[in-house]
Amino acid sequence: MTATRAIVVMGVSGSGKTSVADGLAAALGTAFIEGDSLHPAGNVEKMSRGVPLTDEDRWPWLDTIGQALAGSLDAGKSVVVSCSALKKIYRDRLRQSAGGALTFVFLKGSRDLLTARMAARHGHFMPASLLDSQLATLEDPSGEAGVVTVGIDAAVETIVARALDGLKTVG
Template sequence: MELGKEVLPLAVVVMGVSGCGKSSVGAGVAARNGMRFVEGDQLHPAANVEKMAQGIPLTDADRLPWLDRIGEEIKTAKEASQGLAISCSALKRSYRDRLRQAAGGHLAFVFLEGSRDLLLSRMQARQGHFMPASLLDSQLQTLEPPTGEAGVVTVAIDMALDDVVALACEGLKSAAVKGGFHAG
């Protein structure tokens, strides 16, 4: 039973701080469920990418146009009755609520969480990514964990990628059965 076919239209936002594996897990969730995957970092305005590359944390004002572009991707997928997995840090509750509003209905989040040490080691090992490891602490300070929010599946990242993807998919299926993806 495929997640995307069970509960379409469904958008899944794979969220967390930099280095948690949003892109890899998002692509895995999409592949396992016949969904399209969108790399949220590619939707950042050029000015945001440049700012982060210089080690300057983004502000709410910087993030809002980016969140709106992600919201448009979600809305477009919903209108086309297509499943979508998209990566987005979605660090604050207000950001997630903005995405929920754009979805106008079914929306799920997979929150990838890990220790600072694990996240830092992953960021330091990355090649060619614009986000420097020096910004990890600002992301952790900005993060408002989605504890208690409906339609959120939390997965620890301290295991193999395939296991993280499998747990994310299992959690999404379980939440779908319970009807936990509505914008409420």
């Protein structure tokens, strides 16, 4: 990575945000921040019970992620963060926090594939029952400036490679 850059790997639960973001960070030689680890305990508890988050629940979490992005950029360090960033207003808030120097990698997949992935994972607080609410909330960012859209119907290594290729064409 030649220039300081902040990248948010986004998508609904089950899309592979953590795995892809970790792979991108390793390939780019940057820090990786797991956005889920920044959720307030109340959010995690709520989602664990199968209750969707509201915008009011998400704002403090998004602000914490925004501060992490800004902190890295202010220190002259690139960073990759995983964050669902489902709505355009959420992405715009993160862009503002990062001073506009923000690229998104949107992991896109079918409901069937996402459901299968969520059913196969263990130990995650987000139940598969919340997938439909996430899909209903998602405002597809494909076509927004600074967004790379990558299909998730491949191995993680392939998805990371496709994301890296896409990142060469934006920002």
